[in-house]
Amino acid sequence: MKNLKNKIVTTCLLVFFAILLTNCTSKRILKKYYAFDAQSDSTLIQKNALPFSVIIEPFWAHPAYKTRQIALRTRSHELEYYYYHQWAEAPDVALRFLLWRKLKTLNVFQNVDLAIGQAYPNYGISGSIDRIEVKNPDKKTHYPQARIKARLELFDLKNRQVVVWHEFDRSAKLPKKFGMNQFVELINQMVNEESDIFIQKILKSLQ
Structure with a gap:
């Protein structure tokens, strides 16, 4: 019993x-992954592409941001990383592909490639990301921010002399209680706006 x-x-x-x-x-x-989305300004679409071939080289990123983990700046010199919220691609890779898609969509150049093809390129494009992060509230702002600091360059491939460059350091206010998708939307918006300015500079310089 x-x-x-x-x-x-x-x-x-x-x-x-x-x-x-x-x-x-x-x-x-579950982990969530976030991606950039290329948004093209229709006013920049070119009927006749510039008669050049361009290669977009791999972009550089500060080692602290060359990761798929989304960075959170908690203090002036302190970073933490989200575990369950990550980039679908490392930001330097994502920005490179976003710019490639925009240049193709807008018909800016005759050829835009990510590697040297049959036609040897006339120009190269390089980029760097120095900051891309969520920034915690501080004494000055009192609210969280989305921040990105980056640089884009068009250079002559023969001598690597820079022809056009565009540098930006932008921050945008986030709600006190924000979702990660809101942060990515703001970063995506700023990246698209600044890459459009870079493209406008190229058109003005080479046309």
Whole structure:
């Protein structure tokens, strides 16, 4: 009789832990990934592309931001990284592909490639990201911010002399209680606006 009770208790405990384990796994927290989206200004679409071939070289990023983890600046010299919120691609890779898509969509050059193809390029484009982060509130702002600091360059591929460059350091206010998608939307908006300015500079210089 005692053995039977022990077996019943053991069975009940096993069932209980099985149910508990099932609930835990069904409610597990998933990682979320965020991507840039190229948004083209229709007024920049060119009927006749500039008669040049261009290669977009791999972009550079500060080592602290050359990661898929989204950075959070908690203090002036202190960074933390979100674990469950990550970039779909490292920011330097994402910015490079975004610019490539925009130049193709806007028909700016005859050829725009990410690697040297049949036609040897006349120009190259390089880029660098020095900051891309969520910034915690401080004594001056009192609200969180989305910040990106970057530089884009068009250079002559023969001598690597810079022909056009555009540098920007922008911040935008976030709600006190914000979702990560709101942060990415602001970064995406700023990146598209600044890359449009870079393209306008190219057109003005080379046309």
